[in-house]
Amino acid sequence: MAGINDPGEIARALKTARTIAVVGCSPKGNRPSHAIASYLLSAGFDVIPVNPGHTEILGRTCYPDLASIPKDVRLDIVDVFRRSEFVPGIADAAFARGVGFFWMQDGVVDEGAARRLAAAGIPVAMDRCIYRDHTAL
Secondary structure (H helix, E strand, C coil), X not given: CCXXXXXXXXXXXXXXXXXXXXXXXXXXXXXXXXXHHHHHHHCCCEEEEECCCCCEXXXXXXXXXXXXXXXXXXXXXEEECCCHHHHHHHHHHHHHHCCCEEEECCCCCCHHHHHHHHHCCCCEXXXXXXXXXXXXX
């Protein structure tokens, strides 16, 4: 079983990941999801914005949901910037896609979804900032 907020798994994911889907990515530059997606791009990650209201964010194709991302695209990390009540559906979609790591940003918490994903072998970061963890490495 994978872990929840396991420092070793977090470090491994951040060191090996190439593609990160940012669920709830905002086109507004003053929003944390936009700033962190921009940082991840500058750090060399392939960022895929996910937001049903937009077709492009940060010059990248934006998808309405995880299921709409082409199946041949490997999702190493799904980074969630949505309210906690939306996490179960996003977690189900992430599981269906076989993502490598599921990340819930600061303030995003769903213990049940985290346990289900971890039990399925998908490590989880919950109520953590991917920017802070990446810059700390």
